[in-house]
Amino acid sequence: MARSDTRYREAFNAILDFCATLAPGSLIPSEQTLSERTNVSRTVVRRCLARLQEHGVISWQGREKVLLRMPVRNDRLEIGALKVSPEDLEGRFLDWILRFDIPAGTPLSIADLSRKFEVPQHELKEFLAGLSRFGLVARRPKGGWRLSGFTADFAVELSDFRALLELNAVRQAANAPPDDPFWSALSDLRSAHVSLSKRIDTDYHSFSGLDEQFHQRINGIVRNRFFKEFQKVISLIFHYHYLWNKADERERNAAAIEEHLAIIDALEARDADGAVVAARRHLDTSKMTLLSSLRYHELA
Amino acid sequence: MARSDTRYREAFNAILDFCATLAPGSLIPSEQTLSERTNVSRTVVRRCLARLQEHGVISWQGREKVLLRMPVRNDRLEIGALKVSPEDLEGRFLDWILRFDIPAGTPLSIADLSRKFEVPQHELKEFLAGLSRFGLVARRPKGGWRLSGFTADFAVELSDFRALLELNAVRQAANAPPDDPFWSALSDLRSAHVSLSKRIDTDYHSFSGLDEQFHQRINGIVRNRFFKEFQKVISLIFHYHYLWNKADERERNAAAIEEHLAIIDALEARDADGAVVAARRHLDTSKMTLLSSLRYHELA
DNA sequence: GATAACGTTTTTTATTATAAAGTGCAGTCT
DNA sequence: AGACTGCACTTTATAATAAAAAACGTTATC
Known part of the structure; x- marks a missing residue:
């Protein structure tokens, strides 16, 4: 019924490692310094020092802390379960929803x-x-x-919202200044698309990653936290959905590559309207794919 | 270290109220029926029945439950603190942030x-x-x-995002079918605006409510949960911000009424492009107001 | 013999208690 | 004067737990 002491354990090992770089008899820096180095509060540092003293690694009296002996393997503290990141949870959750329908x-x-x-x-x-x-x-x-999600309604609304955001991004991208790093990245993406297009029959699986890169590049143009927050969730959902929809994967991906190239063409020609039209076509296809994959699962 | 028993207390009183409608000697319905009526699990219903039996209000043996006496005032259970709704918390939180800057x-x-x-x-x-x-x-x-919010950057990004959503809504509104209830509501809103415009010198305070109504009407056109979810937060932030920015309130509101009317004019003429232009002008003003109120606070 | 109700057990949730970690300040040492 | 410590206080993350819900046989009723 209390929080875990992982912080303490990690800090202890870190301080132990630091001690290993010193010679016995050396003075150990102040509590404050240690707390800054280990990114932990002074309270934790003091707990660590107390343990070090108890185990005879250091002597500690007031502000005089002296290293008595070199730390050994056995001094270290075990660290329990590793922390899972929130992004990881997000991915696994959506994966679970889609995998088990x-x-x-x-x-x-x-x-x-x-x-x-x-x-x-x-x-x-x-x-x-x-x-x-x-x-x-x-x-x-x-x-x-x-x-409450993952109905046909949900898919339509998600796609529509995505289209609104992404068409806006495409329009902004077309008007990006010539020295924007976006353009060289776009040119790289073109090469990657052309290259994958040539070996699509065997490598069509690797499109998923390229697709995400492409859309992230386009959307990265917009400097807006709300936009980005939403885009993150949207791309996550589309990503996982595509991953689990195996029907016609090769054909779908081949077609998507062509659609991507059309968008790149228009963007490189600085043709904003043309790019928006091409992007709209691509997003419509995406929407249909998402919808049909839902329908497929409903029938199953 | 356990959850509150408000549920039980409320259910108990509800069942008591129900008993009051019966005559002594009457049979009391099944546990399931009671649980459906009180919107509570059977477990809670049984706890209530046990208490009723204990207090001699009913006899209870198997499925035979008989009302022994009429419930009296003293049988009721006290109900503690009332539950605060999440929306209420949202409002109070933003209010606090803005009020204390x-x-x-x-x-x-x-x-x-x-x-x-x-x-x-x-x-x-x-x-x-x-x-x-x-x-x-x-x-x-x-x-x-x-x-992390409520910097100038935040305000700009929020306004831009709002503009993207709301301009989309305006465009959709202009293309709403003639029999959509939107049009009659819009006509009512026009009257309300004209009326407030005439007594703006004294009643300028009441614009805040009208403003919210107006924007909600426009945005209500879009049937999209993501759109709505975001719009909710955005309008909340703008609403509270305006409430606390008292500088030039009369002038600001008078100008906003004119801008609203311009949007209404264009919409009623089914002029989508004109409506978008008028809306963009209004949203730009809004953005400036939000920014200047932040600047004002920063200097204070 | 099917259906509805009950009694009991298991599971889950909301809430609280609490150890661990963080923070602030008066006083001390250099 | 400035940095450091000792100590008290506050806050956070987490586990424990009572309340509520759900699940599951069993029994009564039509």
């Missing part, structure tokens, strides 16, 4: 998910609270959560 | 806020986790939260 309306059990993903319950609660802002999950009347 | 970067203490708003800590955590998705707050490296 969780239907809209399914109650989500925090306890269950917490076991499944090996993440503390309160982290999951925070995570779901965040997703609820995007309408992907919602609170149930009698407590708990419910998956 | 909390600068960007300020650490937010859950413990402190929880006392201030009289909301359990875990609810605040969820709330902040939601806001973090909009970039309004962020986690601090060593734990806790930090207010």
Whole structure:
């Protein structure tokens, strides 16, 4: 019923490592200095020093801390489970939803998910609270959560919203200054697309990554935190969806490459309207793919 | 260290009220029926029945539950603190930020806020986790939260994003079918604007409400959960900001009414391009107002 | 013999208690 | 005077737990 002491354990080992660089008899820096170096509060540093003293590694009296002996392997503290990053949780959650085709309306059990993903319950609660802002999950009347996304309606609305954001980005991209690093990156992307196009019959799987790179490049033009936040979720959902929709993968990807190239052509010609038209065509295809993959799953 | 029993208390009183409608000697419906009526699980219903039996209000044996006596005032259970809605918290939080001019970067203490708003800590955590998705707050490296919004950058990005969404809505509105209830609502809004315009010198305060109505009407055209979710936050921020920016309020509001009317004119003429132009002008003014009010506060 | 209700057990959620970590300040040492 | 420590206080992250919900046989009723 308290927080974990991973911080302390990591700091202790860090200080131990630091001691290993000194010779016995050396003075050890101040608590403040150590706390800055280990990125941890003075309270933790003091706890570490106390342990070092207890184990006879240092002597500690007031502000005089002296290294008595070199630290050995056995002095180190074990560090338990490694922390999972929020992004990782995000990905695994969407992956799970799509992989097992969780239907809209399914109650989500925090306890269950917490076991499944090996993440503390309160982290999951925070995570779901965040997703609820995007309408992907919602609170149930009698407590708990419910998956509300991944219906046809959801897909249409998601695609429409994505189109609004991305067409805006395309328009801005076309008007980017000539010395913007965007242009050289775009030229690299063109080469990558042409190259993949040639070996599409065998390498069509690797399009997924290229697709994400391409869209990220376009959207990266817009310097807007709201835009970026949303784009992150959108691309995540599309990414995972495509990953799990295997129908006609080769044909779909070959077609998408052509559509991407059309957008690149228009952009490099600084033809904003043309780029928007090409992008709209591509986004429409995307929308249809997302919808048909949902329909496919509904029938299954 | 357990959840509150408000649910039980409310259900108990509800069942008591129901008993009051019966005559002594009557049979009481099944546990399931009661649970459906009180919107509560059977477990809670059984707890209520047990208490009723204990207090001699009913007899209870298997599925035979009989009302023994009429319930009296003293049988009722006290209900503690009333639940605050998440929307309420949202409003109060933004209000607090603006009222006290909390600068960007300020650490937010859950413990402190929880006392201030009289909301359990875990609810605040969820709330902040939601806001973090909009970039309004962020986690601090060593734990806790930090207010990251309400800088000039933030205001610009927020306004730009708002403009993107709202111009899209205006364009859609102009193309709404003639029988859409939107048109009659718009006509009502025109009257309200004209009326307020005439008594602007005295009633300029009441523009805030009308402004919200107007924008909500326009944005209501778009049937898209992402759009709506974002619009909610945006309008909340603008709303509270305007509420606290008192400089030139009369002039600002008078000008805004004219700008609204220009948008209405263009919409009623089904002139999509004209409406977008008028809306862009209005949104630009809004952006400037938001920015200048921030600057004003920074200097103070 | 099907359906609805009950009694009981298991699971899950909301809330609190608490150890760990962080913060601030008065006083001390150099 | 400036940096450092000792100590008290505050805040956060997390586990423990009572309340509520859900699941599951069993029993009564039509």
